[in-house]
Amino acid sequence: MHETDMTKALIITVKDWYRSQIPQPKINKIHLIVGQFTCVEPLSLKFAFEVQTRNTFLEGVELAIQDIPLIAFCHTCQQEYKPNIGLQYSCPDCKSPMDDIRSGRELKIDRIEYSTLEEQVVKQT
C-alpha cells in the first residue's frame, strides 16, 4: 500500500542526510509529523518502516509520529473548527464548506535524534 512508498521516500531522505554527515552518526530516533487529513495511517507507516529497514543502517531506529489534527477556518464565523473526519467537513455552526485548511495536511520529517561515533566510544570506555 501507499505507506510502502511513503516509507521509501522517508528512507531515501534520511539516507541523504546520513551520507552528508561527517562523521556518520548513529541515528536513534526519527520524528515525523503526519496530518490527519492525509492518506497516511501512522500505524501502517510504523509497520512498513520496521519491515523495510531490517538489515539496514536504520534497523531498530524508533519512528515517533506526531499526529496533527485537521483544523479548518470558517471565514463566515471567523473561527477555527475541527471537522469530523468521515462525517462532516462543513462548519458545524453555519454549515459553510471547508475552504481553508489550517492544519492536517502535513507529511514531513521534523527532526532526527542522533549520537556521534566519538560519543559512543566515550560511552564504551
Add this chain to the structure above:
Amino acid sequence: MHQTFDAALEINLLHANQTGADHNRKHFDRWGITCLNIMSSPGAGKTVLLEQTLKVLKDKFKIAVIEGDMTTELDADRLRKYDVPVIPINTGRSCHLDSKMVAGGIHTLEHQYNPHDFDLVLVENVGNLVCPAEFEVGEHAKVALLSVTEGEDKPLKYPVMFQEADCLLITKTDLAPYLDIDLDCIADNVRQMNPNITIIYLSAKTGAGLSQWFDWIEKILQQNPVKHLSTQV
C-alpha cells in the same frame, strides 16, 4: 554521559515526488500541453470515459494517453483503437502513479513523437481512491470519478482526492434508478470540502453529460495559458 543531538530537517516526505511533478509540468508547459490526472476507485469508468473522449475529441485536439494500468496492457489496448499514442506505464505493485513513472511516459512521448504537436495528455491513474491524491504527477488539473454504485458516503470517508479535484464526474448515472442513491447528496458531500469543484453527472452508456465534460476540457485548454506563452517566446 550519553548525549544526543537533534537535527531539524523539516523536509516534506513528498518533496522528491513534488519536485519531479514540477519538472514534468515544465516539460508540458514548454510543449504547450495541458495534462489531466484522472483518478478513481477501480472500475468507476476511467477507461470507458477515455474511450468516449478520444472518439469525439481526437479530431479536434491532438491527444496522447498515459495509461497507469497496474500490470496488464488491457486498458491501453482498448484505447489504441482510437489511433492516438497510448503510453503504458507498468506501475508494478504500486497503487498509484508517481511523478517518476510519468516522467518515463513523458520521455517516450518526447522521443517517439513530436511533443510540440500535442494539446492534451490524459493520464489514467491506477484505480484507487486513497493514494493517487497524494502523488502529483505534473498535471494541470485533477479529475476524480465516482460511480453511483459506490455510495454517497465515499467522499466523506476518502476525502483527500475529492478535496483536491478540480472536476468530479459522477459516473454510471444510468444505473441510479436501480439503486437507493441520492445523487444530490454525493454532490453536497463533495461541496462540503471543495466548494469550487465542477460536478458533472455522466453516463458513458447513454452519453448523458458527455458534452458538459467536453466543454470542461475545452475550458481548461483555453485557461491554461501555456500554448499562448510558448507561441510568444
